[in-house]
Amino acid sequence: MKPIATTRSASSIPTGRLAIWWVLASEVVIFGGLLGSYIMHRLGHPEWGETAAHTNTWIGAFNTLVLLTSSLMAVLAHDAAEQGDGKKAARFIGMTMLGGITFACVKSFEWYTEISHGFTITLNGFWSFYYTAAGLHALHVIAGTIIMGFIAFDANRGRELQRVELIGIYWHFVDIVWIFLFPLLYIAK
Amino acid sequence: MAHSSTAHAHEHAHDHGPQGILKYIWSTDHKIIGMQYMFTGMFMALIGGFMAYTFRMQLAFPGADIPLFGVVSPGEYNALVTNHGSIMIFWVAMPVLIAAFGNYLIPLMIGADDMVFPRLNRLSYQIFLLSAILIIASQFVPGGGFGGAWTSYPPLSANPAYNLTGLGATMWLLAVALEFVAFLLGGINFIVTLMNARAPGMRAYDIPIVVWMIVIASILFMLSVGPLMAGAVMLLFDQTLGTGFFDPGTGGDPILWQHLFWFFGHPEVYVVLLPALGFVAEIITVFSRKKLFGYKTVLYTAVATAILSFFVWAHHQFVAGIDPRMANVFTVTTLLISIPIAEVLFVIIATLYRGSITLTVPMLWALAFVAEFLIGGVTGIFLGASGADIYFHDTYFVLAHFHYTFFPIAIIGTFAAVTMWFPKMFGRMMNEKLGRIHFWLTVTAFNFIFIPLFILGTAGQHRRIYDYNHFPQLATEGLQDLRIVATTATVVLLLSQVLFLFNFFHSLFKGEKAPDNPWKSNTLEWTTSSPPPHGNWPPDAMPNVYRGPYEYSVEGREDDYWPQNQPA
Amino acid sequence: MSAESHSRHYIKIWAILVVLLVISVIGPMFGHKWLTLITAFGIACVKAYLVAKHFMHLDIEKAMIRWVLITSVVLMGLFYAGTAPDVMEHTGLHWTNDAAIYASENPVHEPGDHHAAGAGEGEAGHAAGEHGGDAHGGGDAHGAPAGAEVASTAEAGSEQGGETEEAAAPAPDGEVAEAAPATAGAAPGFDAAAAFQSSCSTCHGEAGDGNGPVGAALNPKPANFTDPAFWEARDDAMVHKAIKEGGAAVGKSPMMAPWGSTYDDAQIDAIVAYLHHFNTAGGATTEAAGETP
Amino acid sequence: MxxxxxxxxxxxxxxxxxxxxxxxxxxxxxxxxxxxxxxxxxxxxxxxxxxxxxxxxxxxxxxxxxxxxxxxxxxxxxxxxxxxxxxxxxxxxxQLPDADRTIRVIGQQWAWTFVHPGADGELDTDDDIRMVDELHVQVGDTYHFQLTSTDVLHSFSVPVFRLKQDAVPGRTITGWFQPTRTGEYDIQCAEICGIGHGIMAAKLFIESPEDHAAWIAAHNPTASLQ
Structure with missing residues (x-):
């Protein structure tokens, strides 16, 4: 039973979307703090470029492609949901989830190879930031994928279709964070 | 937790939610969640108060066997001081001021039946409860509670070999991080509820100032806590995995943590200040029967304070190793931020002008807030000015300053709000005489604690030392007497809280019945029954709003108040 | 706008993003600094703008939302501006960040290479003895430039009595003292001598004679392991308990901190065994020290 | 005033x-x-x-x-x-006036170590005098101090000088003071540094030129190799 409060929209923005934008504002500040600290250290220690060379740019690029494609799927899902087609929206969200899972698998494979070569989190400053930043981002990707599971389940039954747009916005944000993480961690050599 | 107190609300409730005991633990009603926060906050205040009693006794009688605790070892002293600070700020001030009264009052004051996300609201309390349990448990783990100050500067906090409370430090950090998550979730609920769930007809300037203040505080908290969340992850990895973010040995930088912490730290003190200012402004308008002097002034200065609070953080680090040239920038911004705060206090004082003031217990507390907070604000200038801070940094002058701001905020502000909205929350009136005795005991005892500490601070006594006999210049007879005065005043203050607890729990059941609008106030929460039923108003009779919340003593009207929901 | 044009529009945006991705990967290949900067970071900003505009419909969202997001980004810029002068720069007005300078000059790139152990100070010119490695609870000792280990001083401020209790001090461990034999057996791979240097020498002195720098300021004096009477007066179990639960647990000064949360029992046994080597009276071996405490 | x-x-x-x-x-x-x-x-x-x-x-x-x-x-x-x-x-x-002498102050978990320049007035020479928890200065001389810490944050605080500067591990911070009154005063640690923060007291001896010279002679390691 939803309270009357949730149905009201005094600011003419639907409650769900307004909430997700505030969630994103707090996420920007968290990732901003972490990446800010990383950039400070990175500019202070140009020699990190040498150890950063051991990151595999191709895997990073592929992961970026995976996230961009899953972002496309998310926006198509939102488009379908707007037309009220719950089943089609659920299918597109399924594809987005597939992108998320692929990203996580590629990331774990990448880490496995790097750690086995001895580039652990405690090796030096760069690798500490590398695993912390990429790890926090991967956590957000996994959380997003799990939530999408629930939303796809509901959308398939034509319920709560507006949530498809909300998880889409969250997913695009996670994609934008990766768009900045990719050059910072992989390309700045 | 809250079962006894809300038994009364049960009779009116006709809802179909979980019944019996589960109704209170698993409820999504904003009023019950508000009370859960309040009772948890009050319980944690007792723990924080006990810790203060213990280390104050150690300071007055070094090495003595302290009743109810025993001999305080140096490690335990550090843990007591650290956890007193952390508990009082994160588990007393924030839950009671923002979460308890925010949850309880915001839907009622804007004419909504509940928060926009009731289940998220319940989840935020459950995460908060978990963090409270975690911080209490961290006192009893091997090695004891974390002993590195509530600011937990690395490398002391990052390395168990340095702080000797490795497990306590990690549990402390997890508890604080969980508390941040709880208030992020709660904050989103407050902001979206205010923006979307307002009663029809309630324009931006019709919103009561206390709701504005709590929501501005939530926005301020949300935008400032981010870097510290990232810092907490980095410190957690330093503590557990052995990374070197803040360890100079591997090229890390301890100053980075200080910046991450205080970038959050200073907005944090305004996060707790603004709701208290909101309560005080609300109560003073009601009991002086006068319109708030310059509603827009108060609102815009609150927003100005929130924005400026992001520019001042490094005045905590003048002598902490930052570049001396940066200190000048932060001196200027710090002294500038004193102007909006002075403006808000002047406006609240101006509200009393040509009013008809009745000194009820809530009014006494609100006036005491203004009187005491002026001292706190005024002594901040000494510390904001970098030149004087060279001498005063980390002395008891700093400690007395922030207690003259935190005590009015967290204790006097809370008592003002509790005594003001108790009739609405529990449908009973509190005892007036007991309230006055408790008021005068608490406020006088408070001053007798911290005026001596100002003097001790000026004499060069610095913080977190468990026994001042090691410093001949501080071990003089006169200074030790001041410490004993402060300790006896602390004991008096803590004992007088027994009066309040008796008054509170006795009035819950035996207090005389409270009418719907005992103080003849205009805001919407007084237009429903006390305590309000589930859903606050019958679904078909949700209030509409026709005017601002402060139309008191309007010329030409017979009543000297004009509730917001009465059609013109 | 029919449904198809909607999705075709999104696919078009997606295609642009992929192209931009390819450019941003290839650009830095040429190795020019400014080319890398433009392609990698410039394109990242363009891609972020495209996603925000077309996918998140920020352009048709209410202005207030854009202002909230812009504020949070501006705040991060503000945080960066306030913090960078201290963290990014390695020197400033009257201060030098020796740790950062040292880390820049002796970087750790490969998993193999370690900080040159025992190297002298960064150019800040400390004349101190060997610099301490960070303790991390014993075990892995990265070389660390931080400050100076307090060499055993001739003037240990002996006459400075003062009625302070004894303090145990985990100072960063110096390099392994040569003389002490590595103790075998108790905790394999655990270097008791290094643990003694890092955690005990500040009070008990590097020679174990109880007048380390901090010990000098203590009353009662820290235990003197070179004094045979010390070993006659107590057995290893009591010494173990003193280390594990702190001095107060055995009726001694509470300033002897409990180390149970830093070293486990096997490691403490190794330390106790190591302490015996200080005993000048022919090293009463652990077995012989069976007298009543 | x-x-x-x-x-x-x-x-x-x-x-x-x-x-x-x-x-x-x-x-x-x-x-x-x-x-x-x-x-x-x-x-x-x-x-x-x-x-x-x-x-x-x-x-x-x-x-x-x-x-x-x-x-x-x-x-x-x-x-x-x-x-x-x-x-x-x-x-x-x-601002940093040019110094007559320079000392090094090393904060460490729970003791201050002061490296005095010794008779030759130059730091990092073998006649340096390292004292623990005792700082001897000559009244009237301008001193530079190089402040560092070996483990955690400490804070070199001399209330009678109205001077306070945190000792940050990994950094060397230079400051100055010029003593103007002889006497024996306290030096405190003003930043929490663990269990022994309370006993990290040190003594400041401001001596007249004669007493200071006598002190240096008495403590000159090369001269008095006892």
Missing amino acids: PQLFLDQASSYAHEIDNLIWIIAAAVGFWFIVAEAVFFGFILKYRAKPGQRAAYIEGTERKYTRFISYPHMIIILFDVVLIAGSIRVWYLVKQ
């Missing part, structure tokens, strides 16, 4: 004290005015039967004048205080 509780034993101690007194005066004035007006209103406008409160929007020029004018003056006061504070801050922390 009268000094605070502690003696002023350094050349800039009186500067800091004067700044504190100026702030006290400026801030005390406004504090008294605000409290007086506040209590005045409470007493004057107590509720009297039949007498109603006034309806004041708070936007009328007539009333807001009484807030905006004081506010302008407060801004002026603030500017004066900022100027005074930056002047003192520049004097103590930003």
Whole structure:
């Protein structure tokens, strides 16, 4: 039973979307703090470029492609949901989830190879930031994928279709964070 | 937790939610969640108060066997001081001021039946409860509670070999991080509820100032806590995995943590200040029967304070190793931020002008807030000015300053709000005489604690030392007497809280019945029954709003108040 | 706008993003600094703008939302501006960040290479003895430039009595003292001598004679392991308990901190065994020290 | 200006004290005015039967004048205080007069180590005198101190000098002081540094030139190899 409060929209923005934008504002500040600290250290220690060379740019690029494609799927899902087609929206969200899972698998494979070569989190400053930043981002990707599971389940039954747009916005944000993480961690050599 | 107190609300409730005991633990009603926060906050205040009693006794009688605790070892002293600070700020001030009264009052004051996300609201309390349990448990783990100050500067906090409370430090950090998550979730609920769930007809300037203040505080908290969340992850990895973010040995930088912490730290003190200012402004308008002097002034200065609070953080680090040239920038911004705060206090004082003031217990507390907070604000200038801070940094002058701001905020502000909205929350009136005795005991005892500490601070006594006999210049007879005065005043203050607890729990059941609008106030929460039923108003009779919340003593009207929901 | 044009529009945006991705990967290949900067970071900003505009419909969202997001980004810029002068720069007005300078000059790139152990100070010119490695609870000792280990001083401020209790001090461990034999057996791979240097020498002195720098300021004096009477007066179990639960647990000064949360029992046994080597009276071996405490 | 509780034993101690007194005066004035007006209103406008409160929007020029004018003056006061504070801050922390001697101060978990330059006046020579928890300086000389820490944050605090500077592990921070009064004073650690933070006291001996020379001779390691 939803309270009357949730149905009201005094600011003419639907409650769900307004909430997700505030969630994103707090996420920007968290990732901003972490990446800010990383950039400070990175500019202070140009020699990190040498150890950063051991990151595999191709895997990073592929992961970026995976996230961009899953972002496309998310926006198509939102488009379908707007037309009220719950089943089609659920299918597109399924594809987005597939992108998320692929990203996580590629990331774990990448880490496995790097750690086995001895580039652990405690090796030096760069690798500490590398695993912390990429790890926090991967956590957000996994959380997003799990939530999408629930939303796809509901959308398939034509319920709560507006949530498809909300998880889409969250997913695009996670994609934008990766768009900045990719050059910072992989390309700045 | 809250079962006894809300038994009364049960009779009116006709809802179909979980019944019996589960109704209170698993409820999504904003009023019950508000009370859960309040009772948890009050319980944690007792723990924080006990810790203060213990280390104050150690300071007055070094090495003595302290009743109810025993001999305080140096490690335990550090843990007591650290956890007193952390508990009082994160588990007393924030839950009671923002979460308890925010949850309880915001839907009622804007004419909504509940928060926009009731289940998220319940989840935020459950995460908060978990963090409270975690911080209490961290006192009893091997090695004891974390002993590195509530600011937990690395490398002391990052390395168990340095702080000797490795497990306590990690549990402390997890508890604080969980508390941040709880208030992020709660904050989103407050902001979206205010923006979307307002009663029809309630324009931006019709919103009561206390709701504005709590929501501005939530926005301020949300935008400032981010870097510290990232810092907490980095410190957690330093503590557990052995990374070197803040360890100079591997090229890390301890100053980075200080910046991450205080970038959050200073907005944090305004996060707790603004709701208290909101309560005080609300109560003073009601009991002086006068319109708030310059509603827009108060609102815009609150927003100005929130924005400026992001520019001042490094005045905590003048002598902490930052570049001396940066200190000048932060001196200027710090002294500038004193102007909006002075403006808000002047406006609240101006509200009393040509009013008809009745000194009820809530009014006494609100006036005491203004009187005491002026001292706190005024002594901040000494510390904001970098030149004087060279001498005063980390002395008891700093400690007395922030207690003259935190005590009015967290204790006097809370008592003002509790005594003001108790009739609405529990449908009973509190005892007036007991309230006055408790008021005068608490406020006088408070001053007798911290005026001596100002003097001790000026004499060069610095913080977190468990026994001042090691410093001949501080071990003089006169200074030790001041410490004993402060300790006896602390004991008096803590004992007088027994009066309040008796008054509170006795009035819950035996207090005389409270009418719907005992103080003849205009805001919407007084237009429903006390305590309000589930859903606050019958679904078909949700209030509409026709005017601002402060139309008191309007010329030409017979009543000297004009509730917001009465059609013109 | 029919449904198809909607999705075709999104696919078009997606295609642009992929192209931009390819450019941003290839650009830095040429190795020019400014080319890398433009392609990698410039394109990242363009891609972020495209996603925000077309996918998140920020352009048709209410202005207030854009202002909230812009504020949070501006705040991060503000945080960066306030913090960078201290963290990014390695020197400033009257201060030098020796740790950062040292880390820049002796970087750790490969998993193999370690900080040159025992190297002298960064150019800040400390004349101190060997610099301490960070303790991390014993075990892995990265070389660390931080400050100076307090060499055993001739003037240990002996006459400075003062009625302070004894303090145990985990100072960063110096390099392994040569003389002490590595103790075998108790905790394999655990270097008791290094643990003694890092955690005990500040009070008990590097020679174990109880007048380390901090010990000098203590009353009662820290235990003197070179004094045979010390070993006659107590057995290893009591010494173990003193280390594990702190001095107060055995009726001694509470300033002897409990180390149970830093070293486990096997490691403490190794330390106790190591302490015996200080005993000048022919090293009463652990077995012989069976007298009543 | 009268000094605070502690003696002023350094050349800039009186500067800091004067700044504190100026702030006290400026801030005390406004504090008294605000409290007086506040209590005045409470007493004057107590509720009297039949007498109603006034309806004041708070936007009328007539009333807001009484807030905006004081506010302008407060801004002026603030500017004066900022100027005074930056002047003192520049004097103590930003400028560095050339030194007669340089000492090294090393903070470590729970002891201060002072490296005195010894007879030759040069640091890092073999005649340096390393003292624990005892700093011997000559009155009148300008000293530079190189401050560092070996493990955690400490804070080199000498109340009689009105001097405080945190010792950050991994950094060397240089500051200065010039003692102006002989005597024996306290040195404190003003940043929490663990279990022994409470016993990290050190002694400051400000000696006349003769006593200081005698002390150096007595402690010269090469001369007195006992």
